[in-house]
Amino acid sequence: MAYEEFGLTEGDFYSRNFQKGMREDTMILNLGPQHPATHGVLRVIVELDGEYVIRAEPVIGYLHRMHEKMAEGRTITQYLPNMGRVDYGHALGWNGALVGAVERLAGFEVPERAEYIRVITTELNRITSHLLWWGAFTLDLGAITPIMYAFDDREQMLDILQMATGSRLTHSSFRFGGVCTDLSDRFIETCKAFVPHMRDRLPMYRGLVTDNVILRKRLEGVGIFDADLCRRYGASGPVVRGSGIDYDVRRAEPYSVYDRFDWKVPVYPAGDSMARYLVRMDEMEQSLNIIEQALASLPAGKIMMPKAPKVTWALPKGESYFATEGARGKVGVHLVSDGGKFPYKIKLRSPCYCNLSAFAEAARGLLLADALAILGSLDLVIPEIDR
């Protein structure tokens, strides 16, 4: 029993443990796991001096489903749909990491057309994820309207994605050695028409929200992550790119066909919540650029490699690690196989988990309302943290 082990006898484990060694003139506030300012069931315990945060501790695990244990009881093909459930926001980023790790281990060659389809759908999915974040984040900050605009665009994109993946949210369309369905003419038409529409919307977002003085005052200079902090906690994605580090897995560990397109990695040096915000806003535009080029140069051909694995297929012996750039950062799958029916071990590296672990240090000394702005600027998806 953990209670005795940590010198506790009763009450709520994490609150009591957090209270050990607290000052006499401060108070402890418990946010969540059910709280309007946290998305999903995230809980944060903070010690406050007036309105200033002295200490904070995120308490996670409320959505823990033990995905890594599930991997030990099914074949790798049966395990593939789990990936869309780890991160419902950017399911295809996780799809890509698992199929990448398996293809690397087994030495599979993926047809070119399938790689293009993966890129197009992954980037569409990145935009839907950023839109969800944008709406929810501005809602956190007290702006009610933006989420209506975000969901308008996002719904249209989900419809487009549904044509290619068959699902709205927990996409699971990648396969080992390809993708499950080809792009229909209707998809290509709709998507080609949607890209300019979305590109026109972005300046409106900027005028409506990004340049708003209230938003800027809430975010500028708040929650600074410097490069050293990012490295010590293993932060990645828009968080490091908002701290002046030009690091994107699509460039650093090139995979799929990203190297064939002309696109930029947005980097902002300030390290504050505003910088993280601006990185994501710019990324939507870059994703549109990638989608447009990929659609224009989509090669003909097969979408699955010959003799693709069946559901009972067993992984070959060995170890592989594959990382992709998810909407929230570096998604990693570490795969170990002994050649048996089921994988020997799978470790999922969640970017949000690492980004959130830096929160306690970054929030120290800030106003509580600013600490909440940091949480929002990290784009947390709780099921991905808890796995």
Next chain:
Amino acid sequence: MTETLFDGLAVQSLAKCDPAKTGLLWSVFLSPDELLSAVKRLYQAEYFIEDLTAIDAKEGYLLVYHFDHMGHPGRVALRVLISQEAPELPSIADVFQGAEWHERETTDFYGITFKGNPNPVPLLLMPEMKGHPLQKDDGARASLADLLPTGEIVRTVPGFDLLTPKAESGAATPA
């Protein structure tokens, strides 16, 4: 990472791997005593921590620490073997604070103790939970030689045979 980063440390084995086949650039075996010195060198060379986990094998728990570099990408895997009877090794959360959560998670899943972790309470599992879900039964454990690539060995200490297949010793396993 250059090959010289771990010079002067008592590394058990340092091997270069093919990133296209394994995702790793370097695979480094260390004793638990050398872990902190190696991790400090990675920190000074501006590596960041990716994740850490354990592999439950016949020989013991193999802790695997992944680090990568944002300027010169190339994954480094530090590997530390500890026994299943006394699963204990030093925490690296003093150098890489992000390791605190990864270590707590590994404690939850495998029952491994990280000495010096600043807040070693359960992270993902309930405090009331007994047992460690990712531990394997004796019969289900595989040997490390069957699981890991050997890579191209740059240096090794005499007598280091963790990755040598026991049946046909001397034969190289493919990287």
